[in-house]
């Protein structure tokens with residue numbers, strides 16, 4: 294399928310690149326790197342993200358070139374959608390009228406585009422973008438390597454998640470060779486938190502609950518306001534619940550401005566949380582997934598908790 298993607302790219306000149314709303318490290322890193330790789334191939338490439346670049350990824354090369362918009366304002370020969378399972382999840386109007394190329398590594402990825410390159414064996418979409426550059430004989434610059442390394446680092450949970458293999462480290466090695474600086478990237482991603490995020494963490498931890506191998510916590514809109522937090526500050530907080538000894542699955546509920554809840558689901562590996570997120574219209578990976586649910590919190594929590602059961606003290610999915 295990589296050949297077909299390159300074939301379609303070769304036949305076109307002007308590209309829009311995008312990913313899902315509320316982009317994570319793989320979405321931002323892959324889209325920025327892919328845009329630059331296309332430019333190296335002599336193409337025009339505009340990166341458009343409906344929510345823009347989260348502050349922790351602002352230090353990434355090319356982040357200042359991202360257009361923040363909920364609509365496509367020009368005509369493109371094709372739109373390349375990375376790390377995203379539908380046009381709808383980009384929250385960008387006007388993509389449908391374009392030729393669509395979908396590149397994704399999620400196990401819940403869907404073939405919604407004209408060309409669909411889906412590879413759940415890739416540790417991140419960034420791994421696929423690296424392969425794309427190599428197949429196209431594009432040399433990886435230090436800037437592109439920085440974007441791809443950041444994507445791999447964050448999407449593997451700092452090389453902790455199940456999909457982290459020998460191949461992941463070989464990729465990381467290639468990216469470091471190409472100029473990515475692991476310690477500088479880690480400083481930017483993990484050691485540059487705003488004060489509001491730490492205060493929000495305090496609130497989340499005061500709402501922590503446990504039942505056997507399952508832990509969950511939540512954040513209300515009031516708590517977000519009280520701590521001056523923004524949505525991006527919630528990223529990664531679920532891992533504090535997963536970090537508890539004996540916990541297999543952690544859930545994090547955060548109230549949104551419209552009263553609905555975003556739910557992050559994380560697993561240490563025995564339980565496939567993507568299968569649970571999919572029941573509520575979400576998706577992701579076996580160990581890291583998400584979905585949106587109607588409130589109130591008590592109903593949303595109950596509906597998700599009901600998906601799990603305990604058998605001889607072991608957590609199972611119904």
Ligand code: 5GP
Pocket residue numbers: 317378401556557558574575576577578581582583584585
């Ligand atoms: P997070 O909990 O950090 O928002 O998301 C964890 C993983 O699940 C990411 O790979 C993200 O792309 C995916 N994910 C989160 N929410 C959704 C959703 O509503 N739909 C789909 N398909 N994937 C999601």
